[in-house]
Amino acid sequence: MLISSIFATVSSFEASYLQLQTAHLPFNEESIKAADEALVSHLRSLSDFKQFYRYFCRNPDVGVALPVESCLEAQVQENQSKLRVLGIASDHLQAGIDRKDNEVSALRKQLVDLQKSNFKLANRLSGNLNLPSSCDVLLSVRVFDSVLNDACRATHKFTKILIDLMRKAGWDLDLAANSVHADIEYAKTGHNRYAFLSYVCLGMFRGFDLKKFGLDEGDTEILCNGHVSDSVKTHSSLKQLLEHVSSSPVELLHRNPNCEFSKFCEKKYQELVHPTMESSIFSNLDKNEEVLNSWRSLRIFYESFVNMASAVWMLHKLAISFDPVFEIFQVERGVDFSMVYMEDITRRCNLPAKTRMKVGFTVVPGFKIGRIVIQSQVYLCGLKCTE
Numbered sequence: 001m002l003i004s005s006i007f008a009t010v011s012s013f014e015a016s017y018l019q020l021q022t023a024h025l026p027f028n029e030e031s032i033k034a035a036d037e038a039l040v041s042h043l044r045s046l047s048d049f050k051q052f053y054r055y056f057c058r059n060p061d062v063g064v065a066l067p068v069e070s071c072l073e074a075q076v077q078e079n080q081s082k083l084r085v086l087g088i089a090s091d092h093l094q095a096g097i098d099r100k101d102n103e104v105s106a107l108r109k110q111l112v113d114l115q116k117s118n119f120k121l122a123n124r125l126s127g128n129l130n131l132p133s134s135c136d137v138l139l140s141v142r143v144f145d146s147v148l149n150d151a152c153r154a155t156h157k158f159t160k161i162l163i164d165l166m167r168k169a170g171w172d173l174d175l176a177a178n179s180v181h182a183d184i185e186y187a188k189t190g191h192n193r194y195a196f197l198s199y200v201c202l203g204m205f206r207g208f209d210l211k212k213f214g215l216d217e218g219d220t221e222i223l224c225n226g227h228v229s230d231s232v233k234t235h236s237s238l239k240q241l242l243e244h245v246s247s248s249p250v251e252l253l254h255r256n257p258n259c260e261f262s263k264f265c266e267k268k269y270q271e272l273v274h275p276t277m278e279s280s281i282f283s284n285l286d287k288n289e290e291v292l293n294s295w296r297s298l299r300i301f302y303e304s305f306v307n308m309a310s311a312v313w314m315l316h317k318l319a320i321s322f323d324p325v326f327e328i329f330q331v332e333r334g335v336d337f338s339m340v341y342m343e344d345i346t347r348r349c350n351l352p353a354k355t356r357m358k359v360g361f362t363v364v365p366g367f368k369i370g371r372i373v374i375q376s377q378v379y380l381c382g383l384k385c386t387e
Contacts, residue, residue, distance in 0.1 A: 006049055013042040015084035022092055122246035138238055139322055141372050147318055148374065151311035152364055155204060158304045159197045165281040165301065181333075181361040185381060187346070194345055194379045198363040203272045204312045205365050208328050213316050215263055241317040249310035250303055265309045324370045330362040331378050341366060343375040357382060 020035035137143075166173065177192035178184070180199045186192055207214025244252070244261065253262050273281075282298070319326045331342060337357040345363045357380045366376030 006046070009042050009045045009049070013039060013046070015088070016042060018088050022088055118246065122242065138241075138318065141369055141374075144315070144318055144322075144326075144367070144369065145374060147311070147315045148367070151204075151308070151315050152201075152377075154304070154308035154311040155197065155201050155364075158308045159193070159200045161301055161304050162200070162281075163193060163196055169281045169283065171280070184360045184379070191346070191379070194363055195361070197345075198361050198379070200272060200308075201364050202330065202362065204268055204308065205328065206271065208312075208316055208319070208365075211320060213264060213313075215260065215267060237317045237321045241314055241321075244310070244314055244317070249306050253306060261310070261313055264313055265306060268309055269305065319367075322369055327368040328365050329368065329376060330365040331359045331376050333359060333361055335359045337378070337380055341373060341375060342378045345377040345379050 016035050016038035020032060020039065022031075163173070166176065173192055177195035180195040184195065186194075247255075249261070252259065253265065256262065319328075329341075335358070337344075337359060342359070360379045360381045362376055362378050364377035367374040
């Protein structure tokens with residue numbers, strides 16, 4: 001009976017202590033006082049039990065009545081205390097849920113307000129495309145370079161996912177990289193990823209110098225090298241760019257699966273991931289991850305591809321609006337490295353001072369806008385990495 005009473009008192013102490021904690025936030029003076037008094041009372045009871053036990057150990061033959069309840073009463077008291085603890089914890093959690101619900105409601109309202117504001121701004125921008133000032137803001141090398149960097153980040157992300165899928169499918173990555181760029185001596189293990197990045201980048205930028213990005217069979221009108229057709233309308237391209245920016249590319253495809261951007265995604269996917277490659281990299285996935293409808297099914301793969309295609313698509317719309325017109329270029333293998341036109345893609349490797357480095361392959365093409373050069377990113381042969 002002594003043990004039952006001790007457990008019951010400890011449970012009551014725990015419940016009172018939890019009540020004391022919860023009474024501080026929000027601050028409730030009466031609850032704090034009541035919990036404090038209960039804690040003191042329970043501590044006194046535990047002290048009485050301790051004194052009784054010591055006395056009983058010293059005088060086992062002396063019959064002393066223990067001033068506690070019966071065993072059943074002690075169990076009832078213990079269970080009631082546990083229920084109090086659970087009730088207090090439940091109230092605390094419910095208060096947290098209510099608080100989170102209020103935060104969610106406030107954030108949803110902010111989201112609706114922001115969406116309305118963005119819609120109004122997009123309409124204002126679209127309506128002001130006839131103003132030269134709006135064109136001047138977009139048609140700058142700084143904006144072009146920023147959009148190009150976004151496109152490069154998107155291709156890096158997609159390439160990483162593609163390499164992971166190939167690795168899971170059991171591909172020999174060294175052999176696959178060699179099929180993209182043969183007989184390259186990589187400076188470090190793992191640098192074969194730059195071959196796959198080159199494959200993706202050059203594939204995505206193929207046809208970039210054409211007005212329709214190669215979507216039309218008769219799209220032979222080359223924009224580079226100073227040849228610009230009068231049919232190229234700057235304002236029309238910028239308007240398409242702004243309309244594309246104003247919505248999510250994934251939502252755009254769901255909303256209008258037959259739009260020009262959707263055709264661009266289909267074309268580029270077929271160029272990058274041919275059926276044999278697709279069948280191989282997706283064959284070993286779990287059944288719930290199998291691609292059921294080509295590139296539109298595997299969510300992460302699909303979204304990363306669409307975001308990459310969207311970034312390159314926007315860059316093209318911006319590029320064909322420039323006057324003077326842009327030029328796109330890539331560097332052939334074996335060409336001497338030039339810091340004016342090229343940049344080492346690794347950025348962490350030592351360039352020998354006395355040796356003229358040779359280009360292994362182009363990873364990201366370069367651009368010329370008037371006299372301004374945006375360097376092509378290349379992988380060099382014979383590097384020694386400090387990584």
